[in-house]
Amino acid sequence: MRLSQATGRRLIAAVPTLWLLLLFLIPFLIVFRISFSEVRLAIPPYTPLLAWHHGALHFEVHWSAYSFLFTDPMYVSSYLYSLKVAAVSTLCCLFIGYPMAYAIARSGPATRPLLLMLIVLPFWTSFLLRVYAWIGLLKNNGVINNVLLSLHLIDHPLALLQTDFAVYIGIVYSYLPFMILPLYANLEKHDETLLEAAADLGARPWRAFARITLPQSLPGIAAGSLLVFIPAVGEYVIPTLLGRPDQLMIGRVLSDEFFENRDWPVASAVAILILLLLIVPILLFQRVERRQLETEA
């Protein structure tokens, strides 16, 4: 019977593990492998990694996709641009989200669920439609410009759409709940008597915040920032709808290489380079998450 219980457990763990191996890990290995091929006109449109030449098996590794990416300044600049956009957006989310999360954590027990619901509700409605809503607000004859013009604050409509500003707005707007929720989960557990003790020992509110609350909320800051930063680097929809047409983000580059140029090796190489950049943040995120789960248990 003991044996059968062990077998049962092995089965339960094996099903999701195999699923993820097949549909998550192996796909990455395939991407990795194709990034070392060359594009060709065929189906599939890349050279095989193993090939028969004169009766011998050749292991062909082509670096052309990577050398192409590093020599063309367009790719390098979109790579750096994505990093900048993700970093700035993450900081904005943090500065806007922290006070909000703090206010919710300190609100009364009756209003707290309502406030949380208000934060989460947009998340349940379509992401795409919420980004789209900003087109209507930001464009030249859009709501913001119309309001400013009618108040005579400006003479000409401001160019808001298709700017970096619009991309920041879009990312901050879409990812703000992902920053607020982990921060709230952390701040809500804080013991308020610690602040009273700090005040009792002579610390002014801001100092008590900097010395007590802020250090204790670092795990929440880390979780929230990573939850915003990592997906923002590869963001595709927001820059496509709101951003500059002359400066693409790396996710858009990947998509264009794949769909427009049908260059699978270069698209794969772009994916590998994004992953290389994000592997450390992703591992960091998993560590923060695991700690979170362990402390809950």
Add this chain to the structure above:
Amino acid sequence: MRTRGLFTRVALVLGLVFLYVPIISMIVFSFNNSRLVTVWDAARSPTLKWYGVLVHNEQILAAAWLSIRIAVVAASAAVVLGTLAGVALARFGAFRARLLLAGMVTAPIVMPEVITGLSLLLMFVALEQLIGWPKGTGAVTIALAHITFCMAYVTVVVQSRLAGFDESLEEAAMDLGARPLKVFFRITLPLILPAIASGWLLAFTLSWDDLVITQFVAGPGSSTLPMVVFSKVRFGVTPDVNALATILVLLVATGIAVSTVWMRYQQRRRERDLQLAAAANL
């Protein structure tokens, strides 16, 4: 203390305004008569004109129906797989593949969608070359892709719910003579049912809403609602999309409002029970 309380409260209000202004403006302009979307045509508004246009748009209706079917399949399968993974991670201690499973389960949550989408498509292509299945891309490959990223969320929800329950509950059931399978169905499953329900809803929403991964793994003739909407709005604002957004927002808001009221009711009942228990102590 007082000034900081004021500051954070003002920040909260402004933040909520920021979150809701776009949605509200979309709702308002869905009743606008003008084709110029953001210019209010006061003479002939409000009107339900765009709702009429919407319900006669065969393409949107077909896409919505496909999206619903995929989301139901994906959420249901993701709930099964995610529950298995969550139970394994929360209850089996340290087993050999634990680190592998734990790592793979949380990665799709943060992974940029373009990468997940690309890698899944390349895998489907390679698989077709190898064993002749799946034949091209379409609803089946979309569903498989959605199951994969949705199960990650279900796993996290189920795992953290289980972590909140003492494992001695399951041990007690076993001690009283229930076999492992019975323990799961009589004790574990009823306890994590709320997590499974919210996991299903979450998975449904994510699948229903996904654009980027879907674009990679969708084939010709299998356009989901987000794909149709995206191709429309990419080239400008269209008023019938406002109407669509309004319908979706109202549906979600009603659902959330109902569930909140229900949860409030449950909590109030719980509080009354606690008072009862306290009274029994006297």
Add this chain to the structure above:
Amino acid sequence: MSSEVPPPAAAGSAPDSAYVRIRDVSKKFGDFAAVDHVSLDIRRGEIFCLLGGSGSGKTTLLRMLAGFEAPTTGSIEIEGQDLSRVPPYERPVNMMFQSYALFPHMSVEKNVAFGLEQEHLGRDAIRRQVGEILDIVKMGDFGARKPHQLSGGQRQRVALARALVKRPKLLLLDEPLAALDKKLREHTQFELLNIQQRLGVTFIVVTHDQEEAMTLGTRLGVMNQGRIVQVGTPSDIYESPATRFVADFIGSVNMFAGEVYANGGEGLCIRSADLGCTVRAERATGGAQGATVWTAIRPEKIQITRAAQAAGPPAAENTASGTVKEIAYMGDMSIYLVRLDSGSMVRVTLPNVLRGTERPIAREERVALSWHGSSPVVLTE
């Protein structure tokens, strides 16, 4: 081992009286031995308390009895039936968990009926038995309640009823009273004894609370670092501890190192520099001349009197003099901390027999301490 008459060996009594037999059981987690070669016999109908600090292995031993952990070596038998390979759901053993582990989604009745349902009893039989056991634990009126509608003491009774309703051959109780507040704990202790006597089920209780162990247990087993260090009745353990660890763990004790200098007919004579006097331990035998030993004297076994004269040479055996440094008034008794002339500190407790004694001993007063020759316990390890 103790140089006194040793307490009954671990096996305790004649082999036929062993109801539960634990033979050489070890449990290793990696390199760490949580339970280390434990052998123990438990008699039918007794309450056996496993007493130890956290990490002593007592809970692991209990979990092996319940079947949640498999022993690395050794065997566990009940009435001659080897249970080592029997899964928890087939053992004639039930457990009351420290957290009570009441199923939150089931009513009290459903909780208690759960175990009977696994035996596929008829609905009427189940209802009758559930009713009976709930009456015994005085929870008959609460059958429809959910666990979160109960107070801590009520939950404890439901957990007890749920574990007892299957009439197990052996009931395991993991810290049964730890979650209750002090007043309730005392009351519940006696109730638990009552129910045990009424049903005649053999109990094994795990606890870190020595008072709980003393009042509940017919016999105690003291555990330390995965081993059983001593088995015996509560008074055996208290009055004749086998090791310094046991003497120190159960109750409080004054302990002094010394050297055996005579081993005559009237007990063992020990010279102790720490104590500044010689000790004659009448009940102790053994112990070679010149051997280093420890003398343990319980605080309540020491008499304290106001010294007649200032510091002088110790008058005789089993007396010492010193100065009172601290007095703690506890209501029913007082604790005196006395610094001996040798410099060691001694703890003495004195019951406050009379109300408002005329001139109680005060701080910094000179006192003489003395004890009966039967009081010192001589320990070699």
